[in-house]
Amino acid sequence: MTLSLTRRRIPVRRDAGIYAYERTLARSGFTPVAGTDEAGRGACAGPLVVGAAVLKPGKRGEIPGLADSKLLTPAARERAYDEVLARALAWSVIIVPPDEVDRVGLHRCNITAMRRALARLDLTPSYVLTDGFPVSGLGVPGLAMWKGDQVAACIAAASVIAKVTRDRIMCELHEQWPQYGFDAHKGYVTDEHQQALATHGPSPVHRRSYANVARVVSLGDESLRGDPTYEC
Structure with a gap:
């Protein structure tokens, strides 16, 4: 260099x-x-x-x-x-x-x-x-x-x-949020982390602009739209 x-x-x-x-x-x-x-x-x-x-x-x-x-x-x-x-x-x-x-x-x-x-x-x-x-x-x-x-x-x-x-x-x-395993993967994408996201949805410290988190948010919104108790 x-x-x-x-x-x-x-x-x-x-x-x-x-x-x-x-x-x-x-x-x-x-x-x-x-x-x-x-x-x-x-x-x-x-x-x-x-x-x-x-x-x-x-x-x-x-x-x-x-x-x-x-x-x-x-x-x-x-x-x-x-x-x-x-x-x-x-x-x-x-x-x-x-x-x-x-x-x-x-x-x-x-x-x-x-x-x-x-x-x-x-x-x-x-x-x-x-x-x-x-x-x-x-x-x-x-x-x-x-x-x-x-x-x-x-x-x-x-x-x-x-x-x-x-x-x-x-x-x-x-x-604060032990269900995601932040102490192990430190917030990076792993199979375990992605499974926790799918199960629990994103925490307040997840970056919603990231595709894998946005996808979970979108799926959650879609499931709510199928629920007659959901109000827009």
Whole structure:
């Protein structure tokens, strides 16, 4: 991949390690570097959560066991989460409720939450690395990276923050609505989750703009129309 540094473009080898991008940027005078990533984009229930992180330069910023949050075991994610919060120069997290995702739209919520997470950092980054999607209007240069949470440390740190925060929220939601099994699938579509949806209908934290949830709502409406006690 190539980093765009104003008028210069500098290649970075993908096998150079997860800290290579931040080190390359630092050598070119871009510090600090912030990363941002989301969790829950593909889930049909629960919030969208976006994290942002700035790691310390050099060896001080290296987090033991840091990797893309999806590649870590739950226990390893929790350990990495604690390390990131203890060692990061700055971090933030934004929680977007499911009804806002329905009302505004997933992608728009995603981009807006990334901007908010970056703005909430205690320091202003000189460069921003984002996972997957370019984020305009930041006032500093940036790069959208394919699978950025696997190749850039600050994005991986942001992904861990977002994922652990969201998983904890889903476990709390399980206490309110245990029939859906949120503690197991975390709101993503599984056979068990879909069966629970069909049996119980959507909960208040399901995203009704998602096709599988909308289908259940539609079927429920149709069954009510067949009932003579139903009033429009």
